[in-house]
Amino acid sequence: MTVPLTHARRDEAFLAPTGVDIVPPMTINVIGRFEIADDHGARQVVGTLQRLLLALLTLRAPQWTSPDTLTEALWPDDPSSAADSRLHLHIHRLRGRLATGAIESGPDGYRLDVPPEAVDVWRFESAVSGVLADHVRGRAEPELLERLEHVAELWAGAPFPDVEHPDVVAERYRLEDMYLLAQETRFAHLLDRGEHDAALDVLAPVAAEHRSRESLQVLWMTALNRVGRRSEAIAVFEATREALEVLALAPGRELLAARAMVLEQPADRDARDRAGTVASDDMDEGVLRRELARTSTREQALRARRRLARSLAMKGKLDEALELLGQIEAVHRAAAREDEVATTLGDLAAVIGITGDLSRAEHYLDEALELEERTTGTDLRLRLVRALLLAHSGRIEQAARILREVPCPPDSTTSIPALGAAAMWWRVRSQVDRRRGDPEAAAAAARRSLHLASRPGVRADRGPILVELASSLRDGGHDECFEWFHRAINAAHEDGRLPMAAFAHAAMAKAQLMWGGPEAARLHAREALSIARRCGCWGFAARAATRAGDAAMALSEPIRAAWYYSEALSFYRRVGYPLLPEIRAELVQKVGRGA
Known part of the structure; x- marks a missing residue:
């Protein structure tokens, strides 16, 4: 006996292991093609009426579809009784292509009765819904990226190709929107991780195909800007503006905000970040390394190491800065120079504070102050x-x-x-x-x-x-604040000071939210998040993620907001940040509201 397909049964696919395809004896593939596959191979579903019939039964499952609905869809201009006979014939032909019992008939008409994993579009919908739900819950990012890539692999083109029935077209648009939402989530994750080149490789073809989808274009412009290709980012804006004009639309606020961000950044920003070249010798890594190499005494070497460590910390090269300061501390401890040990511990506390690990930074300061009180006390x-x-x-x-x-x-x-x-x-x-x-x-x-x-x-x-x-x-x-924020952001980028850039972008995001600019706020928050993650400044990353969540809520995107709030909590936990209980409780509540 055939077991009828129910909503609960179809939803079982949402609970199946993700990233693992369960291959049933027969599969129906309607994403990018119409084909039936089984142990004997794949066979194309030919004929406009056969494809339309299969499409209608697929999108309406597990509900019954009446004969009148099907005949009206297949032969809208022929309401005669002969249409019923032709419907029976087409049902019979389609049954011959499918597994036994795949099309069930009853008093209410017909319905497709196959397992959830037997239809590619159902597997796709299950995979997208599952990964986005886990995205909200804050699952581990590498796993999420792997699953988002799996979703992209399931997409072989527009579903139900060449079938133009209104119900089918509406379903096609809905599924395409799910696909693009999953892709945007994937691209945003890559950008937030600082994998800008990898993001561009997969983002550019999708964005180029959907010129009027502004959210994709904003991600594309952001990726180009972050790798220093500003002129290309502006070209993307112009091409998008032209595509929108064809639709009698104007660029939205988020697209305009992306353009403004590109224009306000120094043209050679990324080159400066990579080369570490800044105007002041106090910050110029190359000058300081050469100075260290030329030192002839231990005291000169210690001073040069300290200057280099401070410069590296400002640039976000925190691990190397901590290593240098650790070497300096060891030398001074061996010489029992408590005043110098105290100074070095203060430097270590300042660098560790940049990571957001304030508890450990305070530990270093406690020891430094104890030593300092035994020496000068001033x-x-x-x-x-x-x-x-x-x-x-x-x-x-x-x-x-x-x-x-x-x-x-x-x-x-x-x-x-x-x-x-x-x-x-x-x-x-x-x-x-x-x-x-x-x-x-x-x-x-x-x-x-x-x-x-x-x-x-x-x-x-x-x-x-x-x-x-x-x-x-x-x-x-x-509103004078914006002038000062721009000065801080530009100075940070020009000097290659990544932690300061993350700090300034996150603070600017809050200002944009206060002045009613959630689109610009989201861009600044994402920029701050990307930079902070790249240099391991987890306290700044948590602030940036919180602002990104606030912007998403203001833009009526609760799922994205919940994800960002979850990320903020994760970043704070990573460094044991001494978060006030009321702030932690507020973030937890925001995660719940967004989810």
Whole structure:
């Protein structure tokens, strides 16, 4: 006895092992062709009416289809009773092509009764739905990419080719949209992982075939921009604009935002990233490596290593920076030079803090401060670094307590180190004021910090101060913030400072959301996420993923949003980030709402 196909039975395919094809004795293939395959080989389904009949039974399964519906579809201009006889004949012929019992007849008409895995389009739909559901749940990315590639392999072309019945055409569009959504998810994953060339290889042909699908074009432009092919990215925009004009449409906000992002980046940005060439010798990796090679004494070598380590950390080459600092620490410990060990531990804490592992960074600072108290007891930098770490992790009152305990050097001082310490003090003050809800005071403190850091001879890092000033203006509702964000982003890219670029893009994404630009926010968040992952800055990656999730929610894309929020939690867990309980709970709730 034939077991009728039910919705529950068809949905079993969603629970089948992914990436593994179950091959039934007979398969019906309607993606890109019409064929029946069994142990004897594959046979084409010929004849327009036979293809239409098979298409209708396939897309309506497991529901019954009445004879009247089928005859009207097959012979719309011939309502005579002879149509019923012709329908019986075509059903008989189609049954002869299929396995025994594949077409069931009953009082309500006919229906296709085969296992879910027997029809390629059902297997495809099952695979897409399954991988997107797991994408939301935050499954391991390599597995997701493998399954998304499997989905792409199942797609052999438009389903139900050359069948133009309205119901079939509507189903074809629905399945094509599922395919493109899966492909976009795949491309976005590759871009987020920093695999830009690999993404371009598979993205470009699909995007070129669907010129009017703006979301694909945005991904294409993003990939081209990230590998330094800006002119090609702009050409993609122009070609898309022309394709939309044919449809009497104008470029959407996300496409315009992608174009703006390409135009605002320095033309030689990627070349600078690869070569590490920047204007200042303090940041020029090549100059610093040559300087290290020319050193003739141990003290010169230690100073050169420290300068090189700081430069590498700014560029996102964190592993090498930590290795150099570890060598310096070992030399100073062997010589029992506790003051130098304390300074080096402070450097290690700063670099580890860039990764987002704030707990480990604080451990290094604890030891550094203990050593420093046994020596000079006057190193403001270590205390201010601790205050920065506390502020970044949301422990504002503890950071404020350090500011009260540490006197700020006066602006009138002529001491270069004191000016640098003052610039850092006011930077921390800005963070504390902003997170306390006083953006006006925060902006004033950031401007003061920037002024001090810009004094001749001062070696303070101005990049984070630019972002802090922009963020304070943003939180105060001043659109002047965008000017400062652009300055911070461009400076970071021009200097090849990947962590700073990730930090600035993520902060800019929040500004775009506040000003009602979710499309631009998503682009900046994705850019931040890609950069942060590339250099192992997991705290920045978590912030970027959170902003990408917020942008997706604003664009009514809850599935994508849930994925990004899940990623944010994963990044925070990776480095044991001291996330405040209320922020963690909020992220968990956002994952649930999106899913």
